[in-house]
Amino acid sequence: MKTNFPIFFVFIFIIKLKFMDNIDxxxxxxxxxxxxxxxxxxKVVCVKDYTYEGKLKSYSDNVGDNISTMNDFFNxxxxxxxxxxxxxxKDYVGMCSYRRYFxxxxxxxxIKYYLxxxxxxxxLGTTTNNINNLEQYDTCHNINDLMLALTILLExxxxxxxxxxxxxxxxxxxxNNMFIMKKEDYIKYCEFLxxxxxxxxxxxxx
Numbered sequence: 001m002k003t004n005f006p007i008f009f010v011f012i013f014i015i016k017l018k019f020m021d022n023i024d025x026x027x028x029x030x031x032x033x034x035x036x037x038x039x040x041x042x043k044v045v046c047v048k049d050y051t052y053e054g055k056l057k058s059y060s061d062n063v064g065d066n067i068s069t070m071n072d073f074f075n076x077x078x079x080x081x082x083x084x085x086x087x088x089x090k091d092y093v094g095m096c097s098y099r100r101y102f103x104x105x106x107x108x109x110x111i112k113y114y115l116x117x118x119x120x121x122x123x124l125g126t127t128t129n130n131i132n133n134l135e136q137y138d139t140c141h142n143i144n145d146l147m148l149a150l151t152i153l154l155e156x157x158x159x160x161x162x163x164x165x166x167x168x169x170x171x172x173x174x175x176n177n178m179f180i181m182k183k184e185d186y187i188k189y190c191e192f193l194x195x196x197x198x199x200x201x202x203x204x205x206x
Contacts, residue, residue: 067082127173
């Protein structure tokens, strides 16, 4: 009795490979770390002159069009900038760090399943207990930095006012700069983000 299983299996395998070829997830690294992931969709981008010696493909954020020297101010955002300006991005772009990973690790089917219906994958939300995000920032950081950044944001993008108010006065947040999103959305995000941050650096008095 003939069966179509072999052809069907090959078809599914090809689809899976095609999807895997359409996504990159970047791991920001500045020191040796335990490699929880092995899949080729993960790439390491080194900062602070760190040289990666593991098995994943790696890059450095200090080549090409880069802001590597600003890492003390921007942290992993120097990797965001490097990918935006230098990497030939595929259909989907993801970010995580050497000590923070999404729970699915190498489960590509999980990523594929959710990106069919949603624009972005984020970590689980957290809460700041009995204080809102504005109060939490004031407790842990220099509130003047946030106020300057928000002033610039609202001058450039006044339509975001309601969103800013909501984020500041809720106690829910999505931390750690981790996501997977479409390339087009990543480009828009970087244009928005660095437009604000570069103006912030111009106005900030250190």
